[in-house]
Amino acid sequence: MVRTVEAAETLMGRLRRGDDLLEELTALAKGHGVRLGRVAALGAVEHARIGYYDQAAREYRFVELDRELEILALVGNVSLRDGEPMIHAHITLGDDQGRAFGGHLAPGTRVFACEFTMDVFRGEDLVRSHDEPTGLPLWPETGGPG
Numbered sequence: 001m002v003r004t005v006e007a008a009e010t011l012m013g014r015l016r017r018g019d020d021l022l023e024e025l026t027a028l029a030k031g032h033g034v035r036l037g038r039v040a041a042l043g044a045v046e047h048a049r050i051g052y053y054d055q056a057a058r059e060y061r062f063v064e065l066d067r068e069l070e071i072l073a074l075v076g077n078v079s080l081r082d083g084e085p086m087i088h089a090h091i092t093l094g095d096d097q098g099r100a101f102g103g104h105l106a107p108g109t110r111v112f113a114c115e116f117t118m119d120v121f122r123g124e125d126l127v128r129s130h131d132e133p134t135g136l137p138l139w140p141e142t143g144g145p146g
């Protein structure tokens, strides 16, 4: 499955201190009718909750980092799950010693300051559905040369 999408517009803005990072980005996508897109952000958090997918157990394990951290990078995409825009994002966080932590961005990550960019794409909907080999909600698989 390879799609060609067209860049439509880009939203840029800042989140508020105390916002739930993933929930606010999701609300933003829903509020602007974004069905397909790309997200990037940087800034800092007061508390982080990141996931790691245990492939054998087929479930996420979550790590809580209850301290201030820089958002070194957040990269994500927007597609549809159960008919609603869903953001899948991974985040890299840095501490006061220059060490990095990272994982799958989960609800419960609290913003200190955050500047985001959301590229909105036009194209056929990308819909997530259960993928049996991985246990994850994924996009359709690539078939043949397409």
Ligand code: ZN
Pocket (backbone or CB within 6 Å): 088, 089, 090, 104, 105
């Ligand atoms: Zn992930």
